[in-house]
Amino acid sequence: MxxxxxxxxxxxxxxxxxxxxxxxxxxxxxxxxxxxxxxxxxxxxxxxxxxxxxxxxxxxxxxxxxxxxxxxxxxxxxxxxxxxxxxxxxxxxxxxxxxxxxxxxxxxxxxxxxxxxxxxxxxxxxxxxxxxxxxxxxxxxxxxxxxxxxxxxxxxxxxxKIARDRDARGYLESTSVRRDPGAGDAVEDDAGGGWAGCRKCRRRLARASDALPHAHGEGIDAFAWKRKRKEDGGGTTRERTPSCSSVFVMPLSWMRGIEDGDGGPTRGKLTCPRCEVKVGAFDWAGIQCSCGAWVTPAFQLQRAKIDAFGV
CATH class of the missing domain: 3.90.190.10 (Protein tyrosine phosphatase superfamily)
Structure with missing residues (x-):
């Protein structure tokens, strides 16, 4: 049966x-x-x-x-x-x-x-x-x-899950990070899905499929200094539409320092692996986006430092 x-x-x-x-x-x-x-x-x-x-x-x-x-x-x-x-x-x-x-x-x-x-x-x-x-x-x-x-x-x-596993093991396994889209002679086009590259040297840093979404925050009123000003009677500023000055992505193999654990740094800057210019930051405890939302863990590329095509 x-x-x-x-x-x-x-x-x-x-x-x-x-x-x-x-x-x-x-x-x-x-x-x-x-x-x-x-x-x-x-x-x-x-x-x-x-x-x-x-x-x-x-x-x-x-x-x-x-x-x-x-x-x-x-x-x-x-x-x-x-x-x-x-x-x-x-x-x-x-x-x-x-x-x-x-x-x-x-x-x-x-x-x-x-x-x-x-x-x-x-x-x-x-x-x-x-x-x-x-x-x-x-x-x-x-x-x-x-x-x-x-x-x-x-x-x-x-x-x-990557963050939980890192906390449990004390280190980040190399298999947990995504492949560097700019490594080697062959550069992936991500099936036309777009990519982000260093604005200075144009090296590719992330594919569109590496980008992580996040819910928009409350804008300027979400930041601690702004909340304190309101609590102190300082009033509010003109209402602004929350905007994001960063792109948050999955951890990628070119990001130096993110593997360190077990007492190693939990935060640091992200630099282009070719020209060494700073393109963003990482923080396993989270980073607050300019829109006010917290992203945890955070691997942040600053839009001012990258050229983003479809990301």
Missing amino acids: SSARAFPSRLFFCPERDVADACRARGVTHVVAIGWPAPEDASEGSVAIERVLRIDLADDELTDVLEAATTATTFARVALEASEEHVVVVHCHAGVSRSAAIVAAYMMRWESVSWAEALRAVEGHGGDPNEGFRAQLEMWDAMGTRAATARDAYALWSVA
Whole structure:
């Protein structure tokens, strides 16, 4: 008997071994097959499957589940909206972590279900997404579960995890930093996504995909000296639209000093690896942006020191 777990209506998740039985019993028309690498269609020959989406996704806490989630949930939504006769099954090897995470993501994105509610639902049907998937989905929920926010949610989760691991180990592992976009003879174009370079020597410092978002702060009133002035009866200045004079990015391999831990510096300046001019600063405890928002940890490139193209 199939152990397929149903939630919501016409959407299921199950282990790979039960796909064929689930397809026959439920009248499945669309399959999301998840594996590392993506498996062949285990439902072949069981029923007339209309479409199969194969996704490469390792069941690892560091894996970006949100990219897979946006693809898979769009596939499922299109299928279910196209006909009331369509039924979708999501399967991974064990039918516990990856497939459950995708179904939870579907509920969050398309049925306006909170992360906590989605987690309870899949757990009630035997699902148990790994801790990394849980944290990423919770972050995505906080950012609105739009496809456009999936990359940002994963990036913010990644940099927060890097900081936690550094605190726990006392040092930053070299594998935690991103590759230098300006190293070597080959320079990546980031698929046309833009980049930031040193204004003085034009050396590339960051790709658009390295940039980290942050919520805008309250502008000048967010700064401590301004708050003190208001408390002392100094009044407020003319209302200003918060603006950002910096770009915050992921830690990159050219940033000297950020690896030091266990009593080493937690803050310092960032200099261009070619011309040595200061282009920004880093602080594991955080830096306050000119818009008033705190960014923690912070790897800051000053817009006055860089040429930014699409970043």
